[in-house]
Amino acid sequence: MESSRSNNIVVKVFGSSVSYMRRWLFRALSVGAIPRHVAFILDGNRRYARKWNLGEGMGHRAGFLSLMTLMKYCYELGVKYVTIYAFSIDNFKRKPEEVQYVMDLMLEKIEGLLKEESIVNQYGVRVEFVGNLKLLSDPVRLAAERAMELTAKNSRAILLIAVAYTSTDEIAHAAQQSCLDKIQTRSGFCFGFAKADDDAITIRLGDVESHMYMGVAPDPDILVRTSGETRLSNFLLWQTSNSLLYSPRALWPEMGLRHLVWIVLNFQRVQPYLERRRKLLS
Secondary structure, three states: OHHHHHHHHHHHHHHHHHHHHHHHHHHHHHHOOOEEEEEOOOOOOHHHHHOOOOOOOHHHHHHHHHHHHHHHHHHHHHEEEEEEEEEEEHHHHHHHHHHHHHHHHHHHHHHHHOOOOHHHOOOOOEEEEEEOOOOOOOHHHHHHHHHHHHOOOOOOOOEEEEEEEHHHHHHHHHHHHHHHHHHOOOOOOOOOOOOOOHOOOOOOOHHOOOOOOHHOOOOOOEEOOOOOOOOOOOOOOOOOOEEEOOOOOOOOOOOOOOHHHHHHHHHHHHHHHHHHHHHHOO
16 A cells, blocks of 8 residues: 555656656747647558557557647647548548448547547647548547537637548539539539630639638648658648648657657748748748
């Protein structure tokens, strides 16, 4: 009994010391520019499971733990928007049992996000699911809609979860919705946006951008893809023309504080250039 109490005291003291050092580190980083929006491609869950001979799907569970930790660090650092690429439309082509496992895990974790002690409630996070949500199973889609409804009034930070998402689908959806909006306000049809000159339907950049799934957030300052891969894999192609692309070699479940520090330091190194480029293009 006495030994257990002593161990608990040691754990609390150690935890407090680590938390203090992390806050000190974040204050030092805050001397430079802090990214407003960081996006992650969560690559390497399956490779992590194979690397450590874990059971089927355990890599995804390990990846979820890393996600919760990195989200906490991001919000403590002052990052307002965090976007994760949770599930691509192309992922539906994987083995049915793997897709079902990921959907079941997603349902479980969405429900976990809504618990009182979750990171969402601790940090006042609004949850936004972005993508073609009608492709999801009914339980997952309804859970996602409930999470968005219950966190809608949170404003301290925003978590965007890209699920059933690809950029090409997002752009096609935005173009179609823009066209439909024009049709609703005038008669005629939209064939490649071309008609007789006196009855043309013109789709402008702002029309398309207003219908993007990601329209609820500013463009990312940084896009991080783990496991050393440098492909965008059809993710945020529209939004990342002026973003820093960073590819640490760590598999997603291996990501931690030191990786986030390097991400921020790399951003601070190129941030003046990125800012000048944005101003030139605005």
